[in-house]
Amino acid sequence: MSKPDFSLETDLLQQGYLRIAGIDEVGRGPLAGPVTAAAVVLDTGAIPDGLNDSKKLTAKRRAALETALAGSAQCAVAHASVQEIDRLNILRASHLAMERAVAALDPAPDFLLIDGNMIPAGLRIPASAVVKGDARSLSIAAASVMAKCARDRVMVDLAQQHPGYGWETNMGYPSKSHKSALRDLGVTPHHRRSFRPVHNILYQDNSTTS
Template identity: 45%
Template structure:
């Protein structure tokens, strides 16, 4: 199957967006993140305002799409929608904690759209403080709202590309395969080499590996 042949899938639609518009919103954006759980790398947030006349076919939760499908949809979203991307690196995550860093990045992504959103649809059960407009948290939103699904794809592809750069810088950790998650090969590399420049030192396995390496020095 080519990257362009993305089959139609049951899943998200524009119901939440249309409901917000019936309540008076003109510009509705979807927001999602990638990378809250890994031990290394940034958390990446995207906000997307879809052009309702040019909604790409095949939008879905990025986790149920293949890498080829995500890449093809990324290109289609970028040329047809209004997109904002914000990256919270490990130092920000360490300073704020992962939840607050994610919420901070979500708010910044909405502010960075270049258009003023009237309503924000966010995947999950928490809204950032001080959003510039009304917001709606939707559990499982990346599989229910097309705008959130689009944001999940942009965030995921962006973060995967960043993981490829991380891998080029520190190939012994294998970031290209596990994307910074706590895979056995990643934990083994942490034990052998200690944390690298991309690790989240406020996450317990990284802090433990640092202590073990320091003790052995």
């Protein structure tokens, strides 16, 4: 199984780009919580061993890599809120989180490697979209780790405020227990009302009370 490497970044460095940021997001699929993006500029002399797509790493390994990256790379994390997801749609909100993460990097990068097949419209820096980028580029893999760790902490915190939905383990994704709790306990302010399972419960509740 292939792992991400630094070849895309090396090609760009050879073209004269100096500060190449990997960009990734997590949290498009959950029924609750924000969507989170990270932007990471790796130090070519201090790339942590074992970097990979965050989905292929254990929570313990992600936490260790997050600590290593925070100490060696330039990292920024940003979110788009549930309200923004419902107002804009999840794709645009994901792009907004990416734009915010890039804007938080100081000094600014001069090239972006973005996971996926689209470049957010609000970015004004040269960029390439990289399909399955978190499995191809170490910079994007690093961003996936930082975004995943940051969003998981948000969901664990929200789970303490709203017990019963299992967010500390399902991270807001539509697990069987989460959907059951949604029906039994109702919709919280942190649920995405534009997502069908949440929308349907709200609509059914309104239908029964009207």
